[in-house]
Amino acid sequence: MLLSYPAELPISSQKDTIVNAIQDNQVLVIAGDTGSGKTTQIPKMCLEAGQGKKGLIGCTQPRRIAAVSVAERVAAEVQDKTRVGYKIRFRDRTTRQTLIKFMTDGVLLAETSKDRNLSRYDTIIIDEAHERSLNIDFLLGYLQTLLAVRPGLKIIISSATIDTEKFSSHFDNAPIINVSGRTYPIETEHRDCDEPDFMDSESYVDLAVREIVTLTENSPAGDMLIFMPTERDILDTVSTLQQKLSGQALVLPLFGRLHAVDQRKIFRPAKLRKIIVATNIAETSITVPGIRYVIDTGLARISRYNPRSRTTSLKVSKISRASCDQRTGRCGRTGPGHCIRLYSEENYHTRPEYTQPEIQRSNLAEVILQMISLNLGNPRNFPFIDPPSVNSVRDGHKVLLELGAITTDNTLTRRGRIMAGLPLDPSISRIIIEAAELGALKEVKVIAAGLSIQDPRIRPAEKEEKADEMHRRFKDKKSDFLGLLKIWETFHSTAKQVKSQAKLRKFCASHYLSWQRMREWLDIHEQITNLTKHNKKFQDNEKPATYEAIHQSLLSGFLRNIGQKKEKNIYRIRGNR
Numbered sequence: 001m002l003l004s005y006p007a008e009l010p011i012s013s014q015k016d017t018i019v020n021a022i023q024d025n026q027v028l029v030i031a032g033d034t035g036s037g038k039t040t041q042i043p044k045m046c047l048e049a050g051q052g053k054k055g056l057i058g059c060t061q062p063r064r065i066a067a068v069s070v071a072e073r074v075a076a077e078v079q080d081k082t083r084v085g086y087k088i089r090f091r092d093r094t095t096r097q098t099l100i101k102f103m104t105d106g107v108l109l110a111e112t113s114k115d116r117n118l119s120r121y122d123t124i125i126i127d128e129a130h131e132r133s134l135n136i137d138f139l140l141g142y143l144q145t146l147l148a149v150r151p152g153l154k155i156i157i158s159s160a161t162i163d164t165e166k167f168s169s170h171f172d173n174a175p176i177i178n179v180s181g182r183t184y185p186i187e188t189e190h191r192d193c194d195e196p197d198f199m200d201s202e203s204y205v206d207l208a209v210r211e212i213v214t215l216t217e218n219s220p221a222g223d224m225l226i227f228m229p230t231e232r233d234i235l236d237t238v239s240t241l242q243q244k245l246s247g248q249a250l251v252l253p254l255f256g257r258l259h260a261v262d263q264r265k266i267f268r269p270a271k272l273r274k275i276i277v278a279t280n281i282a283e284t285s286i287t288v289p290g291i292r293y294v295i296d297t298g299l300a301r302i303s304r305y306n307p308r309s310r311t312t313s314l315k316v317s318k319i320s321r322a323s324c325d326q327r328t329g330r331c332g333r334t335g336p337g338h339c340i341r342l343y344s345e346e347n348y349h350t351r352p353e354y355t356q357p358e359i360q361r362s363n364l365a366e367v368i369l370q371m372i373s374l375n376l377g378n379p380r381n382f383p384f385i386d387p388p389s390v391n392s393v394r395d396g397h398k399v400l401l402e403l404g405a406i407t408t409d410n411t412l413t414r415r416g417r418i419m420a421g422l423p424l425d426p427s428i429s430r431i432i433i434e435a436a437e438l439g440a441l442k443e444v445k446v447i448a449a450g451l452s453i454q455d456p457r458i459r460p461a462e463k464e465e466k467a468d469e470m471h472r473r474f475k476d477k478k479s480d481f482l483g484l485l486k487i488w489e490t491f492h493s494t495a496k497q498v499k500s501q502a503k504l505r506k507f508c509a510s511h512y513l514s515w516q517r518m519r520e521w522l523d524i525h526e527q528i529t530n531l532t533k534h535n536k537k538f539q540d541n542e543k544p545a546t547y548e549a550i551h552q553s554l555l556s557g558f559l560r561n562i563g564q565k566k567e568k569n570i571y572r573i574r575g576n577r
Contacts, residue, residue, distance in 0.1 A: 001078040003044050009037030011179045015045060018177060022049035026147060027155045027171040032179025034160040034329025035287070039066075039127055040074050042158060043100045046123050051154055052099040055122035060105040060139065062128050063256060064088040065263050066286050071102040073287075105135040112142060113374050123154040129167065130159040130322060132357040132385075134367060138376060141383040144171060160326055163354060170385050186337035188328055190345040204297040205233055207342050209240050211295050212275060216245055219338075222292025223274040225282060225330050229299040229316040231255045232519040234277045236501075241275060254278035257530075280319070283326045287333060294331045294339040298324060298347070302355075305363040305425075312363050312425040313452055314524065316516065320355045324348060357386045364388055364396030365426045369405060372412055373420035402559045403430045422531055428452065431557035432528065436538050440545030443485060444553045445532075449525035450484040456517040457487075467512035478547065481554060491518060 005012035011032060021028050022045065032038055039059075046057050061067040071086035071093070078084060085094035086102040094101050105126070112118065124143060129136055143155050157167050157174075164176045193207055208226055215224065228234045234253045241251045250272045252265050256279065266276050266288050276288060280300045302317040319327075324341070331337030341348065359367065367388070368379055376382060379393045400406045403426055405416035412420060419429040428448045435444035450456075457474075459467040474490065476482035494507050508515040532538035555562060563571030 001047070001080045001083055003048055003078065005041055005044070006037070009041060011037040011041050014177065014179055015041075015048075018042070018045050019049045021175060021177060022046060022051065022154060022156070025175055026151065026153070027174035028157070029164055029168050029171070029174050029176045030156060030158045030179065031164050031176065032160060034326055035333050036160075036179045038158050038160070038179065039070055040077065042125055042156060043074060044078065046125070046154070046156070047099065051123040053122070054152065056098065056120055057100045057123040057125070058108060058118075058121045059100065059102045059125040060108050060127060060136075061102060062105060062131050062133060062136070063281050063286075064104055065254075065256070065260075065281060066128075067102045067104055068260070069264075069267065069286055071100075074100060074102075105133070105139055109135050109138055109142075109374060112376070116375075117146060117150055118153070119150075122152060123156070125156045125158060127158045128160075129157050130163070130326075130354065132355060132359075134358045134362060134370070137357060137359050137384055137386070138371075138374075140167075140170065140385055142376065144383045147171070160329065166385060170383075184332040184334070184336050186328060186332040186339055188339045188341065190341045190343065190348065192344045193342045204228075204299065204342055205237055205240075208237060208295050208297060209244070211340055211342070212241060213244055215293055215340075216248055216273070216275075219293070221273060222335070223288070223290040224276065224293040224295065225288065225291045226275070226277045226295045227282070227297055227300075227327050228277055228279060229297060229301055230520065231257065231279065231523060234279065237277045241277075245275070247272075249273045249275045251275045251277065254282055256281050280323070280327075282330065283323060288330075290334055291331045292335060292337060294327055294337070296324065296327045296339060296341045298341060298343040302361075303358070304361045305366075312366070312428075313454065314520065315454065316520070318343075318347075318351055320352045321348060322354045324351070359384060359386060359388055363399075363425055364392045365399035365403075365405075366396075368393070368396045369400060369412075369416065369420050369426055372406060372410055373417075378410075399560075400426065403427065403557065405430070418535075418537075424528070424531070425452070427557035428528075429557075431553050432532065432538070434556040435545075435549070435553035436532075438545075438549040438553055439541045439543070440549035440553050441532075441538060442540040443545045443550055445525060445528050445540075446488045447481050447484055447550070447554065449521055449528055450488070452524050453517050453520045454514075456513050456521060458512050458514050460512070463512070470511045473511070479551065481550065482547075487513065488521070 005015050030038060030042065043057055043059055046052065051057055061070065067086050067088050071084055075081045075084035082095060082097040083099045085098040087094055087107050088104055118124065126136065126139055146153060168174045168176050193203065212224060212226065226237065228237055234255055238251050238253050245251065250270045252274060254263060254266055254276055274290065298318055299316050300319045301314045303312055303314050305312045328339040331339060371377065371379060379388060380390065404413055405419050405426060406412060415433055418433055419426055422429045428451065431444055431448050432441065435441045457471050474483050474486040476486060495504055498504055498507065505515050508518060560574045563573035565571055
């Protein structure tokens, strides 16, 4: 293989230092600016350090498109496609000749259930560790337990915006190497766009479109990357730009569920200027050649668990400063970059420095279910970098017992195995399983998705009476859940009649429904449908479900919220609450 290092990448100048550090240490932490070349060059440096002889060099990525694109890039650089492969869900492109294996962190985590010591690897690189997803935190904890068992295993933690001291101390004060320097300077502009209704309006889509059109008309050549929080925002933006910039630019969407063939279009050379509209999938790892401009909404979908309602939501939220900086770093690779942030500089400085670890904003019942499914042991004894509280772990076990997912000796039940295969809040998974058994799946999928978002009904302070009057149209005397179903059915019947997104938005405005939340509801319902459609046990009922079937299904997921009525609006539920 050809082991050369592009001189224009800042990490190349520190190649000898990194190679020596890999040889001399079991664990190494490497941090550096976005675009410094860490993701593509560190695996090659591992080979030069003598790794890859007793096992694979495994490199994890948070997302599938990153694992695939980086593998192809490294294979091209070393001029040997047989030695560099990748494995993602449903696709394995590795052979016996493979030395460097790129994969999603979920793939490596799943391998621990069959290969407890990860004996197939002599080196593991955890890239983009700053994302602090559950999978990344599981892997960092699991790898720490392997250090004593496998003294020959090399571990490298890499990211552009990493809390280096925390990761170093987690691995017994492992040495830290900082790769400084950026290839080209980046000019950053802020816009004062922090109005109160920013999150519920379409303003960030409209503002982004306006900035893109202005740049296209007034700025020199150079591709653009726009960050949007949701798929529907992306599709709206793409549709609008294709109309406004017809013949002037190639507008492409990029998000996780997009077909692989369509994802790869962003890497192909084009005669027209490319405008790529992406979720935070493009925030890390993926380098799109030619990006000169970045437009950042400062928003992303971030999952958070609500202990009171015991549901997990995927709300559109403000990202951390570290994530803002990651997005800015996407330009300035091939020439001077220009980033326009659709939020004020003051807004930027009020954001948290790093994204809160997922373990601290997750339903621990879901975490424990994953850990049991993957044979990762008890969360109380697991070396998380930021361990959850004892009370949270205890409560998580109770929830799983109530839901019938585990037995008292912490083994999965039949339903528990199905729930472990659905990446949903366990309460929602339990509801869906029960609904499939009772012939109410079609209706309950809608309600379950509705429980995963903020209430789509809005009540502006100055128009509360008018809003209440419109909302009464969706009331059901017997059930608030059926009220949600009425909103869904009315929205869809209106969509069929008007056949125009603009008119549908007017319908939402006149009925005091959040257009943004309605679209989130549509997204989550589609995700639930996609997750269940391949299982024969999850078939939509052809006949309308009965009141009893719907509510028995819902009760199965919220047993601890069943209460005895004491007086007008007072109920007593479990724990004498």
